[in-house]
Amino acid sequence: MKEKEKVIIKSAIRLFAEKGYTSTSVQEIVQESGISKGAFYLSFKSKEALLVAILNYYSETLQNRILKYENLQLPPKEKFINQLIVMTETLLEHKEFIIMHSREQAIPLNDEVKKIIFKMHIKIHQLYHDNFLNIYGEKITPYLWDASTILEGIYQGYLRILFFDREAFEIHSLSSFIFNRMDIIVNDLLNQQEGPLLSNQKVTQFLNKAQVFFEDDNRNINAIIAKMKQELIEVGSKEDLEVSLEVIEAEISRDTPRPAIIQGMLSNFAFYPEFNVYINQIKKIYHLS
Template sequence: MKEKEKLVIETAIKLFAAKGFASTSIQEIAEEAGISKGAFYLYFKSKDELLYSTLQYYFDIIEKRLSLYEDQKLLPREKFVYQLKELIETLSEHKEFIIMQAREQAIPLNDEVKELLFRMHMESHKFYRDSLLDIYGKQIKPFVWDLSTMLDGIFHSYMKVILVDSDFDSRDIAEYIMKRMDNLAAGLSNDSPLLSEQKVADLLHKTKALFLQGNSTIYTILHAMKKELENMENPTSLNTSLEVLMEEAVKENPRIPVIQGMLSNFKDIPAFEPYRQEIAALYKFNL
């Protein structure tokens, strides 16, 4: 990213947070960034495109801060507490921007923004799921989606409190949430899961269809599949299948039998079933 482009994004975040998206003009952003309006259009075609870039920039900040602990020699629980702490602090530092998104009714949710928000939502759930599996082990695998859903609810409830009153220690909150996860994980061991892998796959498909209203692109779907593969232990053969799918997707006339053949390699893996169904619907064939 060029420095000027970064400057425009950071300026826009500041102005959106202070005035709201609808009340902030391109002229104001350009003046605050110290560039001409014409120079603005060298980087962004519209304010909508700038909004997408500000959201992506914000999510990238979160990803980078969470990744700080990936290569450190920490126990899974300790690493996750640090990551929760970073997440709380990052959200707190940008609370005006978050509050603006919550209260603003005029933010344009075009297809690209919808897809970005949906992808980030799913990636946060996968982050929770993978972290919980690392902490509690395979014995909680049947309940991991229930546990990650509870974690998501608890985290966001406390974030609402923090956005109103920041007089809390981020480390204390992270530790407190983690202890509640211990309680919940222990309690679930004697119960049956509500959210199985298959149920989550079905819900994902229905939610995405409702949220995006059928506007997914093949590139978005393949990107999501790639992210899913990164969470698997031995995805070698599936990586090859995904590469072939990507090669076909960019062709002017994709070969349907090749796509069908590659998708068959993902059969019987619940996490990939929604993607298989979406690709089949896009190319109008039955699995």
């Protein structure tokens, strides 16, 4: 990431935390960053694109700080506690932005934003899984998702208190306390007779559904175009529709597809009901009326 982009991101984080996402204008961001509006748009296409960059920046910062402990020769329990500490410190460092993001309904929760948030949750669960395996060995494998889900619930509960009262707990003491409670829970899971509640099969089914929901738009649109081509074969060759589809394909391959062109070509399919489902899918991807 370029230094100028970091300056814009940090300035925007401060403003979003102070004023809210909706109430902060691009003009205020560029003034805070000490750049021109033209320079802003060379880095980010819109305020929404900036929000995506902020979430990616936040995710990478958190990941890099956690990974610092991976190569240290520490006992597994001590490493896990230190990773909980650094994760808590990072979250508290950006707590105003996180609170703003969670409460401000006007923030555009488009597919890209939801995808980033979902991936962040998965990475956190993977962190928990890796540490549980290092501490308890392969015997914990059937209960990894139960254990990480329970830990997430406990951790989020205490984190909310810290967000509103930074002096409520000392972070190191809190991390040790949470780990010790989880140690009791994990040992109970390992000694119980019943199987896991969140089996690998259940989680796999959930992740498969989520993966389809968060699928990349480019892959979606290519699949839709392929189905439309097949439909053209079945309804018989119609030259005007074939040309329209070729124009749509050329347009979506551009770095910045023009919605008006796509919408104009889609209108040529309006009298063919068999294409309605595909038209609606494309309109959803490109936010067309």
